[in-house]
Amino acid sequence: MPLDAKLLAAHAAGDKDRLVTLYTQAAASADDPDAAGFYLTHAYVFALEAGLPQAADLRAQLVEMGREEPF
DSSP states (O other), X not given: OOHHHHHHHHHHHTOHHHHHHHHHHHHXXXXXXXXXXXXXXXXXXHHHHHTOTHHHHHHHHXXXXXXXXXX
């Protein structure tokens, strides 16, 4: 199943854990830095909403990309 179909299914199911995984994968495979930032931001938001420990790492990646301010 293509990644976009997996994302749609995870959204439909409200599966935030899966959304974090899929958006992180999408960011890693994106050829465009803006697309990678878009996907990584979504992964971060869903990780925050789900209270997942990956949120800290995702935020660190966004800071490194210049898309989030350091504390």
